[in-house]
Structures are given as C-alpha cells and as structure tokens.
Amino acid sequence: MIQRLALFLFLAAQACAAAxxxxxxxxxxxxxxxxxxxxxxxxxxxxxxNNTLGFLVTGQGVALIGSxxxxxxxxxxxxxVATVTEQPIRWVINxxxxxxxxxxxxxxxxxxxxxxxxxxxxxxxxxHAKNHLKRLQEVLGAEAAAAVTPHYAPQPIPQDAxxxxxxxxxxxLMRPGNGHFPGxxxxxxxxxxxxxxxxxxxxxxxxxxxxxxxxxxxxNSFNAIAAxxxxxxxxxxxxxxxxxxxxxxxxxxxxxxxxSVGAAIEDWTDLADTIDxxxxxxxxxxxxxxxxxxxxxxxxxxxxxESAR
Numbered sequence: 001m002i003q004r005l006a007l008f009l010f011l012a013a014q015a016c017a018a019a020x021x022x023x024x025x026x027x028x029x030x031x032x033x034x035x036x037x038x039x040x041x042x043x044x045x046x047x048x049x050n051n052t053l054g055f056l057v058t059g060q061g062v063a064l065i066g067s068x069x070x071x072x073x074x075x076x077x078x079x080x081v082a083t084v085t086e087q088p089i090r091w092v093i094n095x096x097x098x099x100x101x102x103x104x105x106x107x108x109x110x111x112x113x114x115x116x117x118x119x120x121x122x123x124x125x126x127x128h129a130k131n132h133l134k135r136l137q138e139v140l141g142a143e144a145a146a147a148v149t150p151h152y153a154p155q156p157i158p159q160d161a162x163x164x165x166x167x168x169x170x171x172x173l174m175r176p177g178n179g180h181f182p183g184x185x186x187x188x189x190x191x192x193x194x195x196x197x198x199x200x201x202x203x204x205x206x207x208x209x210x211x212x213x214x215x216x217x218x219x220n221s222f223n224a225i226a227a228x229x230x231x232x233x234x235x236x237x238x239x240x241x242x243x244x245x246x247x248x249x250x251x252x253x254x255x256x257x258x259x260s261v262g263a264a265i266e267d268w269t270d271l272a273d274t275i276d277x278x279x280x281x282x283x284x285x286x287x288x289x290x291x292x293x294x295x296x297x298x299x300x301x302x303x304x305x306e307s308a309r
Contacts, residue, residue: 058167203238
C-alpha cells in the first residue's frame with residue numbers, strides 16, 4: 001500500500017512538473033505577438049524553450065519569428081499561434097543562431113513554411129549546430145534530441161539588411177552588428193514600432209557573456225537598436241516590454257561592464273581584484289540569475305578588453 005502511494009505521488013509530481021510549463025501568448029501591437037517561454041533553465045518539460053519568440057499575423061498567413069529547439073517545441077508553438085488565428089504559418093524568420101531560435105525549422109518546413117534568414121545568421125547556426133545538438137541531447141534526452149534535424153534557410157539573404165514584404169506587412173530584417181551570438185539579427189516592424197530583438201536584449205534576467213560574445217560590439221549593436229526608438233521590444237529572453245526596460249535590463253548593463261571593467265584595466269587592477277571590486281552592482285540585482293552570471297560576465301569582459309589593448 002505504501003509503495004503504491006509513493007508511486008502515485010511520484011507520478012503526480014511528474015505530471016504537475018510537466019504541466020507547469022506554459023508558452024505564453026502576449027499581444028504586443030495590432031499584428032504582433034510574443035511567445036514567452038520559461039525564464040529559467042532549459043528542461044525536457046519546457047522543450048528547451050527558455051527563450052522568447054514571436055509572430056505576426058497577416059491577411060495571407062503568419063510570419064513566425066523563431067521556431068523553437070525541437071519538433072515538440074515547434075508543435076507547441078504552432079498550437080499557441082492557433083489560439084490567436086486560423087491563418088497558417090507561411091514564413092519562419094530566423095533572427096537567432098542559438099538552438100532554441102531555429103532548430104524547430106524542419107517541423108515547419110515540412111508543412112510548407114518558407115524559412116528566411118540572413119547569411120550571417122545561417123553561418124553561425126552551422127558553426128554551432130554540432131554543439132547545440134549535443135547539448136539538446138543532455139536536456140531533452142536521446143530520443144527527443146534524435147528527432148531534431150537542422151534545417152537552414154535554403155536561400156540566405158547575403159546582405160546585412162533586407163526588406164521583407166509578407167502579406168500586407170513590410171518588415172526589415174537586419175544585422176545591427178554582433179551580439180550574444182555573432183550573426184544574430186533583428187526584425188523591425190516600423191509601422192507598429194515593434195522590434196523583435198532576439199538575444200540582443202534580455203528582459204527580467206541577467207544576460208551572459210560567452211568567449212564568443214564580443215561585448216563592445218554587443219553594446220554598439222544595442223545602441224543601434226535603441227536608435228530605432230521602438231515602442232515595443234520583444235526580447236530574446238523575458239517578457240515583452242519597452243525601450244526603457246531594454247535599457248535598464250540590457251543596455252545599461254553592457255555599458256556598465258565595458259566602462260567599469262575598462263577603468264579597472266586602465267588602473268592596472270588585476271582580474272581577481274576587479275571581480276571583487278565590481279561584485280556588488282545594485283542597479284542590476286533585480287535581474288534573475290544575477291548571482292550566477294555577474295562575476296562570470298566581469299571575468300569574460302576583462303579578458304576581452306585586456307586582449308584588445
């Protein structure tokens with residue numbers, strides 16, 4: 001009896017955990033919507049969707065911005081889009097090179113959707129695909145990861161900017177410079193002042209600086225996005241917001257890292273002392289994962305700025 005009760009409680013807990021994930025559909029403007037995933041770590045339960053995607057509804061079909069990390073995640077995205085419109089997903093626009101922004105492409109391509117991306121984005125997708133698939137195997141499990149097939153835009157756009165006319169909407173797909181991942185892009189919907197920024201912007205949670213993340217270039221790219229004066233910002237992580245939040249959660253932090261760490265280097269402060277001196281940054285402690293990422297970001301920024309001297 002006790003064993004049966006324990007098994008029941010275990011299965012109930014597992015079911016609750018699986019049911020806990022919800023991909024949130026959030027209206028942004030007349031035609032634009034955000035699809036906000038978990039803000040926490042990737043897991044099998046959230047289909048590795050710990051990021052934010054989006055879509056635009058036109059009279060001739062849906063333009064999906066990002067496709068998730070797997071067929072399971074792509075299917076969930078499709079289901080959530082269907083709660084808003086009966087229009088089919090006709091276009092999938094890749095603005096991100098990290099796995100959860102594009103490894104669901106194959107699911108939608110098999111249903112006839114056209115995959116669109118800049119050549120620089122596709123190049124980075126290809127460069128990281130092997131590592132991303134390995135990581136997904138650890139997160140999703142071998143069976144689910146085995147179903148993931150990398151599918152790249154068949155005719156990548158060679159320029160760093162292009163006008164897309166999808167249905168009645170005119171959009172601008174552009175690369176403002178490098179960011180969290182080199183080759184990432186932004187989709188700008190000027191008519192409604194909506195910017196789908198991908199991982200150039202993190203809301204609500206601390207961003208991460210990797211060895212391949214050029215922080216000075218990311219700061220410059222953020223400034224280029226801010227110059228558009230968007231009223232609606234759909235970030236790569238976190239809930240949609242406005243430019244003020246994008247500055248507070250991302251732009252100001254990038255600037256602070258570059259200027260503060262740069263000043264320490266100019267004063268010949270070594271790495272360990274720099275991390276200690278800058279460990280407390282109250283302006284950014286509201287961001288989730290501050291404790292896990294802040295010191296690492298200082299460390300990586302120091303290495304990059306020092307090597308550029």
